[in-house]
Amino acid sequence: MRTAPAELVPFAATGRHPLFSTEWFACAAAGSARLPLDESSAxxxxxxxxxxxxxxxxxxxILADLNTGTLRFLAGPASERPTLAFTLTHADAATLLFGDQEQRVGLFEHGGLRLEGAFLFIFFLDRLLAQDAPGALSALRARTAGLPGAPAPARWPDRSTRVPAPEEEAALREAEEVLPRTMAALRAEVGVTTPGAQLYVSHRASGALVSAALGESRPGTPFARDSWPIWYCCSKAVGAVAIGRLWEQGLVDPQDPVATYLPWFRDSGRETITLFQILTHTTPVPMALDPLHGSCAAPVALRREQLRTMTVPPGSRPGERINYAPWWAWFLLAEVVRAVDGRSYERYLSEEILAPCGMDDTRVVLTPQEYRAAADRLPLIHIAGGGFPVQPTYWYATEAACTRPIFGLNMRGPVRDLGRFFEMLLAGGRGRNGRVLRPQTVTAMTSRHRVGLTDPFGNADWGLGFRVESRHLGEAYTAFSRHASLRTFGHYGLWTSLAFADPDAGLVAALHLNGKTLQDDHQRRTLAVGDALYQDLGLS
Structure with missing residues (x-):
């Protein structure tokens, strides 16, 4: 664990100064002058x-060293492309730097913020600002005029107050008997890269069926098998199946432009974007320019209006690179579902996919009543890695983020339900309570459609809405296990969730780790769990 430096440089000036004034920058420079910062990695x-x-x-x-916690503030434009670029009001800038965690998350809920760049780093920046390991930020706050009082620290419960229920302990013991290597790999991560985990496994040949939870879902609250973690981008797989269902009914064609179904999406280059490009993440819009980056949890009407005015970067050519689309693309898919079926995306998924699969505990979006009843039990995402303490966060856990649909992102439910979704696909489209897709549609959606493209986040071959195992391309692109067949398909969830089905092995697995760490460490831990799973079941 990192500690604060023994000595901070005293501020040369006295008094309080307006935020981003010349005197303020002088105070900031004095406060961080002796603190370590590696400009090459910041x-x-x-x-x-x-x-x-x-x-x-x-x-x-702002130069932010995620390894030391040091911040440097420089007036004027950057000489090179920034990692993150905010366009915001002066008041929102003060909140970003000096607000508490919940206030910082709230900036993405009112729609007045614009953000470009690698959004994934916002979580780690938030931890740096919240923990302020060197202490320089709190000292700078004391020299900044016009701020309210210092934010109170987050009130997390005492971890000593609750213990897992006996039935949860019994399920853990059963899981460890059936999958000893897998549970050992999970336990090695709990308390290190993640506070807790949920796991679901079903194996057709052996009859193995495991559902277990361990560790904490939020401070003071043990993870349970029926806890509702956020699925992040694993939610996208469910939305892709909605398009697949409409496709086999003849209501949409993946090769059609989105504007075929949403006439308001024409012009400004948008008319070239097809459903196929969205499902394979090969649109001409780079992830860094996702128009909903800064308003991912804003009211739906505001996000819809932002998409009405989005533009395609000039000269961009679809299909030539992976442009993963976190928010805007699945918002469009939701609009297509509503346009051609008449039901809302939430209702369509609930009636046509969740119900036939027996996913009774999954919610596409929580109602305000559900949120208020469960708010103190909802699993929180914690930021881990980098040598600093694991930090609970409010990301996607506020009432606005849970009760406004963030299409393709904020579905919540036990991972056993996510496993049931993949069991439906493994069974050729038949769920526990009825058919969702025809076998031919499942095959079409989970076959390789994007081949030969890779990106720095380990993405490689892709189906229509599904990641396809690409271990043949090397370790960096191994998605689920070094032992998985190349027909294995599934999805990731922003360095936390993972689910897949292996048709050759007759295996389904779903995993949620509520500690978010960076790509390399996340792949290491998920491959350790995936490899152990295949070994436990005699599939390696």
């Missing part, structure tokens, strides 16, 4: 302030 965060008061900078660069 992330670069640009702030463009839309209403900068007279005498303050309207553009600045």
């Amino acid at each position: 992330i670069r965060v640009r702030l463009d302030v839309t209403d900068a008061p007279r005498g303050t900078a309207d553009t600045l660069l």
Whole structure:
């Protein structure tokens, strides 16, 4: 665990100074002068302030060293492309830097923020700001004029107050008898890269069926098998099946432009974007330019209006690179479902997919009543890795984020339900309570459609909405296990969730780790679990 430096440089100036004024930058520089910062690895965060008061900078660069916690503030534009670029008001900039965690998350819920760049780093920046390991940020806050009182620390419960229920302990013991290597691999991560985990496994040949939870879902609350973790991008697989169902009914064609079904999406280059490009993440819109980056949890009407005015970067050519689409593309798919079927995306998924699969405990989006009843039990995402303490966060756990649909992202439910979804696909489209897809449609959606493209996040071959095992391309692109067949398909969930089905092995697995860590460490731990699973079942 990292500790604060023994000595901080005292501020040379006295008094309080307006945020982003010349005097303020001098205070910031004095406070961090002796703190270690590696410019070659630090992330670069640009702030463009839309209403900068007279005498303050309207553009600045923040260097953030995620390994030491050091921040450096520089007035003026960056000389190279930033990792993250915010366009925001002066008040929102103050909240970003000096607000509490819940206030910082709230910036993405009102729609007034624009963000470009590698969104994934926002979680680690949030931890750096919340923990302020060197102490320089709190000292700078004391020298900044016009701020409210210091935010109170998050009130997390005392971890000593609750223990797992006896039935949860019994399920864990059973899991460890059936899958000893797998559970050992999971236990090695709990308390290190993640506070807790949920696991579901079903294996057709052996009859093995495991559902277990271990560790904490949030401070003071043990993970249970019926806890509702967020699925992140594993939610996208369910939305893809909705398009597949409409496809086999003749209501959509993946090769059609989205504008065929949403006439308002024409013009500004948008008319070239097809359903196929969305499902294979090969649209001409880079992930860094997702138009909903800064408003992912804003009201639906505001996000819809942002998509009405989005533009395609000039000169971009679809199909030539992976452009993973976190938010905007699945928002469009949801709009297509509503346009051609008449039901809302949430209702369509609930009636046509969740119910036939027996996914009774899954919610596409929570109602306000459900959220308020479960808010103190909902699993939280924790930021892990980098040598700092694991940090609970409010990301996607506030009422706005849970009760507004974030299409393709904020489904919640036990991972056993996610496993049942993949069991339906493994069974040729037949769920526990009825058919969802025809076998031919399942085959079409889970076969390779994007081949020969890779990206720095380990993505490689892709079906129509599904990641396809690509271990033949090397370790970096091994998705689920070194022992998985090349017909294995599934999805990831933002360095937390993972689910897959292996048709050759007759195996389904779903896993949620509520500690988010960076790509390399996440792949290491999921492959350790996946490999152990195949070994336990005699499939290696």
